[in-house]
Amino acid sequence: MPVTGMPASEAQGELLVPPRMDAGATRAGRLRRAIRPWTHKPLAVAGGAIVLAIVGVAVFADLIAPYAVDTVNPIDRLQGPSLRHLMGTDSLGRDSFSLVVHGARTSIYVGFGAVAISTAGALIIGVVGGYYGGWLDTVAQRLVDMWMSFPWLVIILTIAAIAGPGLTTVTLLLGFAYTFPNSRVVRAATLATKQNLYVDAAKVIGAGDVRIMLFHILPNITAPVIILATLGLGNAILAEASLSFLGLGVTPPDVSWGTMLSGGSRQYFFRSPWLAFWPGLALSLAVFGFNMLGDGLRDVLDPRLRSR
Amino acid sequence: MLSYVVRRLALALPTLIGVTFIVFALVRFLPGDAVDILVEDYRYAPTKEAMREDLGLDKPIYEQYLSWLGGVARGDFGSSLITKRDGFAELRRTFPVSFELGLMTLAFAVVAGIPIGIISAARQNTARDYVSRCLAILALSLPSFWLATLLIVFGSRWWGYSPPPVLIHFTDDPVANLKQFAVPAAILSCFYVASIMRMTRSMMLEVLQQDYVRTALAKGLRERVVVTRHCLKNALMPVVTFIGLLVPGVLSGAVIIESIFGLPGMGRFILNAVSQRDYPMIQMLNLVIALIVVFTNLAVDVAYAYLDPRIKFQN
Numbered sequence: 001m002p003v004t005g006m007p008a009s010e011a012q013g014e015l016l017v018p019p020r021m022d023a024g025a026t027r028a029g030r031l032r033r034a035i036r037p038w039t040h041k042p043l044a045v046a047g048g049a050i051v052l053a054i055v056g057v058a059v060f061a062d063l064i065a066p067y068a069v070d071t072v073n074p075i076d077r078l079q080g081p082s083l084r085h086l087m088g089t090d091s092l093g094r095d096s097f098s099l100v101v102h103g104a105r106t107s108i109y110v111g112f113g114a115v116a117i118s119t120a121g122a123l124i125i126g127v128v129g130g131y132y133g134g135w136l137d138t139v140a141q142r143l144v145d146m147w148m149s150f151p152w153l154v155i156i157l158t159i160a161a162i163a164g165p166g167l168t169t170v171t172l173l174l175g176f177a178y179t180f181p182n183s184r185v186v187r188a189a190t191l192a193t194k195q196n197l198y199v200d201a202a203k204v205i206g207a208g209d210v211r212i213m214l215f216h217i218l219p220n221i222t223a224p225v226i227i228l229a230t231l232g233l234g235n236a237i238l239a240e241a242s243l244s245f246l247g248l249g250v251t252p253p254d255v256s257w258g259t260m261l262s263g264g265s266r267q268y269f270f271r272s273p274w275l276a277f278w279p280g281l282a283l284s285l286a287v288f289g290f291n292m293l294g295d296g297l298r299d300v301l302d303p304r305l306r307s308r
Numbered sequence: 309m310l311s312y313v314v315r316r317l318a319l320a321l322p323t324l325i326g327v328t329f330i331v332f333a334l335v336r337f338l339p340g341d342a343v344d345i346l347v348e349d350y351r352y353a354p355t356k357e358a359m360r361e362d363l364g365l366d367k368p369i370y371e372q373y374l375s376w377l378g379g380v381a382r383g384d385f386g387s388s389l390i391t392k393r394d395g396f397a398e399l400r401r402t403f404p405v406s407f408e409l410g411l412m413t414l415a416f417a418v419v420a421g422i423p424i425g426i427i428s429a430a431r432q433n434t435a436r437d438y439v440s441r442c443l444a445i446l447a448l449s450l451p452s453f454w455l456a457t458l459l460i461v462f463g464s465r466w467w468g469y470s471p472p473p474v475l476i477h478f479t480d481d482p483v484a485n486l487k488q489f490a491v492p493a494a495i496l497s498c499f500y501v502a503s504i505m506r507m508t509r510s511m512m513l514e515v516l517q518q519d520y521v522r523t524a525l526a527k528g529l530r531e532r533v534v535v536t537r538h539c540l541k542n543a544l545m546p547v548v549t550f551i552g553l554l555v556p557g558v559l560s561g562a563v564i565i566e567s568i569f570g571l572p573g574m575g576r577f578i579l580n581a582v583s584q585r586d587y588p589m590i591q592m593l594n595l596v597i598a599l600i601v602v603f604t605n606l607a608v609d610v611a612y613a614y615l616d617p618r619i620k621f622q623n
Contacts (some may be wrong), residue, residue, distance in 0.1 A: 153563055276461050
């Protein structure tokens with residue numbers, strides 16, 4: 001009888017050894033087993049490295065950026081790439097490299113903020129709705145249907161324009177927007193988890209609904225939630241940049257990769273094409289990193305897909 | 309079949325009513341005294357009272373809703389605060405542009421995405437599969453506005469490309485018109501090629517594991533025949549639904565792409581209306597887009613029932 005959670009082939013020949021003593025239970029063994037699925041996923045590991053790098057840049061932006069981004073320096077405007085200004089300077093004479101570095105901070109802030117909000121919202125709607133069911137769940141899911149049939153960008157643009165754009169508005173709006181589609185996934189996972197015998201067992205020994213949801217269902221739906229959050233980070237970063245590009249996202253003095261590609265700076269792109277290149281590259285790289293990591297996580301965490 | 313269509317229409321009705329509620333509430337219950345800004349910053353009317361009357365805000369809320377709905381039913385969507393022109397006329401002018409762009413984008417996405425997905429699945433875990441999967445993730449990560457910007461900036465340097473400044477109508481010069489739309493559509497479609505490819509691949513992989521596929525291969529049918537005749541139909545069913553789900557995204561993408569390429573479509577219309585707080589037009593455009601989406605979903609469901617007769621008899 002294979003030990004639960006271990007492939008049958010691995011357990012062969014260890015039938016008489018209690019599970020506690022097998023190689024997978026020592027610290028090194030556990031580590032090896034945790035790493036093993038990743039050794040065949042160089043792309044996911046690369047994605048993880050990109051993500052770590054971007055988060056690092058965002059956290060230490062003030063230390064990494066060689067110049068301040070809130071000072072205008074007209075004498076140095078529109079310089080080409082040089083040793084002093086690695087990525088050149090923009091139309092106000094600000095160092096492009098420093099701007100790109102600070103852009104990472106905005107992206108990470110909006111990304112993590114929006115994902116935190118949408119994950120919390122989705123967990124509440126999805127777990128509670130999926131666990132209890134009933135008419136409230138039905139109504140919630142119809143509303144989710146309705147929301148998902150709207151083009152999100154148009155709605156968010158409308159609200160951002162009326163409520164006034166800015167870092168907080170964008171983060172809240174994106175968090176709100178992703179709550180609904182995410183709740184669908186959380187709900188499906190909850191419905192599947194609810195069927196398990198251990199949920200019935202918990203009920204039988206008298207555990208309350210809240211206890212079951214928190215300690216029996218929640219820990220068992222972490223895999224889809226982690227995948228959602230990772231892919232959501234990439235999407236939120238892309239969405240923030242798109243909104244900022246349209247002038248309805250982040251407002252100055254906050255620096256955004258989207259803003260750097262839009263508005264008044266566009267007229268200088270023909271003269272100084274590098275201004276159009278670097279922010280977009282940083283943005284694409286960040287989104288690519290999160291997408292790769294999310295894809296890899298899905299393969300590793302979702303055992304049904306592992307063979308593929 | 310007809311009864312199925314009617315039943316689906318009846319199901320779409322609550323969604324449509326909900327949509328009108330949301331659209332109506334959207335421009336009325338948001339923070340910030342909108343009328344103040346409309347009068348003081350944009351000078352759409354001489355006084356606040358005149359502005360309120362203009363927008364019909366002086367009447368009770370249910371009356372506002374009903375009179376708006378009545379107008380919509382008669383094709384009267386109100387007129388733009390900026391240009392004072394009739395909203396429906398503006399819509400008739402801008403809709404065909406976005407329609408052509410969207411159709412071309414989806415056509416590119418289907419034509420490229422489905423074959424790549426099939427090959428990737430049929431040749432799972434080969435170099436071809438890895439390359440197309442990596443490219444797909446890359447395509448999902450590249451922002452369309454960056455690609456468009458790069459194309460315009462470097463295209464003009466290297467190939468002397470620049471987007472035509474005015475719209476060339478299809479009836480005037482079909483070739484030039486298609487050329488004008490092909491470039492923005494190609495850029496917009498990158499994302500959708502990748503999504504359709506990934507969807508096709510995973511559906512195909514599922515079908516390829518079925519018993520009847522093994523049987524077909526075992527009785528000596530060539531792989532090409534098995535894949536194209538046996539698997540494709542079954543694998544493409546969910547992809548059809550998926551294409552319908554892409555429509556809202558394509559419309560959102562059009563907002564960005566149309567602005568960059570100077571196409572006078574609905575997307576640019578939306579951006580102008582939103583950034584200048586043209587409330588009657590914002591309301592109209594949100595409703596029209598929601599209608600488009602609801603009816604595309606309806607069309608997809610009906611197509612699905614047509615392709616898979618089992619659907620009709622469920623429920």
